[in-house]
Amino acid sequence: MSEAFSSEVFLAYSTYSTIVLLKMLLMGPLTGYFRLTRKVFANPEDARAHGGKDEETSKKFLRIDPDVERVRRCHQNDLENIVPFVGIGLLYALSGPDLSTAVMHFRIFAASRIFHSIAYLVPLPQPSRGLSWMVGLGVTFSMAYRVLKAGVHL
Amino acid sequence: MSEAFSSEVFLAYSTYSTIVLLKMLLMGPLTGYFRLTRKVFANPEDARAHGGKDEETSKKFLRIDPDVERVRRCHQNDLENIVPFVGIGLLYALSGPDLSTAVMHFRIFAASRIFHSIAYLVPLPQPSRGLSWMVGLGVTFSMAYRVLKAGVHL
Amino acid sequence: MSEAFSSEVFLAYSTYSTIVLLKMLLMGPLTGYFRLTRKVFANPEDARAHGGKDEETSKKFLRIDPDVERVRRCHQNDLENIVPFVGIGLLYALSGPDLSTAVMHFRIFAASRIFHSIAYLVPLPQPSRGLSWMVGLGVTFSMAYRVLKAGVHL
Numbered sequence: 001m002s003e004a005f006s007s008e009v010f011l012a013y014s015t016y017s018t019i020v021l022l023k024m025l026l027m028g029p030l031t032g033y034f035r036l037t038r039k040v041f042a043n044p045e046d047a048r049a050h051g052g053k054d055e056e057t058s059k060k061f062l063r064i065d066p067d068v069e070r071v072r073r074c075h076q077n078d079l080e081n082i083v084p085f086v087g088i089g090l091l092y093a094l095s096g097p098d099l100s101t102a103v104m105h106f107r108i109f110a111a112s113r114i115f116h117s118i119a120y121l122v123p124l125p126q127p128s129r130g131l132s133w134m135v136g137l138g139v140t141f142s143m144a145y146r147v148l149k150a151g152v153h154l
Numbered sequence: 155m156s157e158a159f160s161s162e163v164f165l166a167y168s169t170y171s172t173i174v175l176l177k178m179l180l181m182g183p184l185t186g187y188f189r190l191t192r193k194v195f196a197n198p199e200d201a202r203a204h205g206g207k208d209e210e211t212s213k214k215f216l217r218i219d220p221d222v223e224r225v226r227r228c229h230q231n232d233l234e235n236i237v238p239f240v241g242i243g244l245l246y247a248l249s250g251p252d253l254s255t256a257v258m259h260f261r262i263f264a265a266s267r268i269f270h271s272i273a274y275l276v277p278l279p280q281p282s283r284g285l286s287w288m289v290g291l292g293v294t295f296s297m298a299y300r301v302l303k304a305g306v307h308l
Numbered sequence: 309m310s311e312a313f314s315s316e317v318f319l320a321y322s323t324y325s326t327i328v329l330l331k332m333l334l335m336g337p338l339t340g341y342f343r344l345t346r347k348v349f350a351n352p353e354d355a356r357a358h359g360g361k362d363e364e365t366s367k368k369f370l371r372i373d374p375d376v377e378r379v380r381r382c383h384q385n386d387l388e389n390i391v392p393f394v395g396i397g398l399l400y401a402l403s404g405p406d407l408s409t410a411v412m413h414f415r416i417f418a419a420s421r422i423f424h425s426i427a428y429l430v431p432l433p434q435p436s437r438g439l440s441w442m443v444g445l446g447v448t449f450s451m452a453y454r455v456l457k458a459g460v461h462l
Contacts, residue, residue: 073350080335080336080383083387084333087325087394091325091326094322124353125356127357129353130354130357137337144329147322148326151319152319153320153323154320154323154415
């Protein structure tokens with residue numbers, strides 16, 4: 001096994017990064033599930049494959065559905081927030097933080113993003129979703145601050 | 155040269171990650187090509203720059219085109235799937251997998267994503283695109299499983 | 309502190325990656341600012357939270373606004389270009405480039421993306437935005453070329 005994995009901080013980064021990336025990836029099949037069960041497609045070839053051979057019916061399935069759009073917005077928010085966490089988190093894990101501080105950052109981020117998805121998809125009344133988004137953002141900013149404090153080369 | 159590049163598994167990760175990221179990047183110029191040749195723009199300043207000085211004509215170019223939207227959906231699907239591959243793949247490459255197993259993962263992923271883009275842009279009838287998407291997803295899940303099996307710190 | 313941070317090239321990568329990822333992250337709060345000040349929401353629960361208890365008013369706020377869409381397109385362009393830079397840039401930093409060449413790549417990329425956002429949001433007349441996008445793309449292609457030249461395992 002590689003040296004990287006012998007560091008506890010890196011192992012924690014690896015664990016939480018994988019968890020949040022898997023959570024993000026699952027939004028894809030979830031979109032697919034809503035598209036298939038509600039017969040809501042973006043591509044004519046998808047509508048044809050799932051709407052029978054009737055041309056009229058298949059055209060009707062090329063539509064926009066509020067629930068599908070909601071899952072897509074949730075997925076997009078993951079892309080906008082989880083991807084920077086994974087990038088900045090790697091640098092943070094390599095910058096030599098305290099294990100307990102690092103694990104606290106990762107835990108709070110993962111919890112905030114899982115709660116964010118629940119708040120988006122249920123949906124829970126605001127400001128629950130807004131706050132969970134801000135908590136995740138705060139964790140990433142805190143890690144970025146630590147990375148830049150550990151060393152800068154401009 | 156760095157130590158990382160002296161590991162064959164890391165070299166394979168580096169090669170395939172670069173290939174799929176370049177493939178994803180090329181969707182940008184492809185969108186631009188369709189926008190310019192079909193005169194389909196999202197911003198008034200773009201329509202003005204490519205539609206002459208006539209205000210009427212330039213406004214007509216602010217429109218939605220099915221082919222441009224198709225390229226954009228293909229690009230979005232790349233973001234949703236290739237980015238997690240690059241993140242989880244890095245951890246996988248560092249987790250000490252067999253070289254042959256790792257290379258097989260990377261090859262199948264790259265092939266599935268290149269085929270996915272072809273299936274999206276031609277377009278090929280379903281389920282060709284859906285299956286290639288699932289194969290790519292399966293590879294990333296398999297790597298994530300290996301990463302978590304190699305070590306977890308919660 | 310980790311060994312990775314003892315390399316000047318890696319330190320430069322860390323600095324510029326963090327800068328461009330923070331720049332990308334800031335598009336989120338900017339979108340939120342426009343949504344809140346202009347009362348333009350994508351979710352009914354957001355409109356309710358910020359539009360008072362009146363059902364009629366809250367429904368009116370579920371709309372599309374050209375300025376919000378502009379910020380979102382700018383954010384999307386960042387995702388499409390900054391994320392590949394972070395991925396390919398990591399491999400590039402580990403491939404053993406000259407420090408001065410590497411720093412030049414990172415500086416040009418960061419400058420081009422900051423200028424791109426300004427050109428998008430002001431907005432500046434074309435081709436200012438288009439050129440800054442191409443410069444950023446060129447830097448990433450140049451790094452990818454160096455990564456593949458440093459070693460390939462297919």
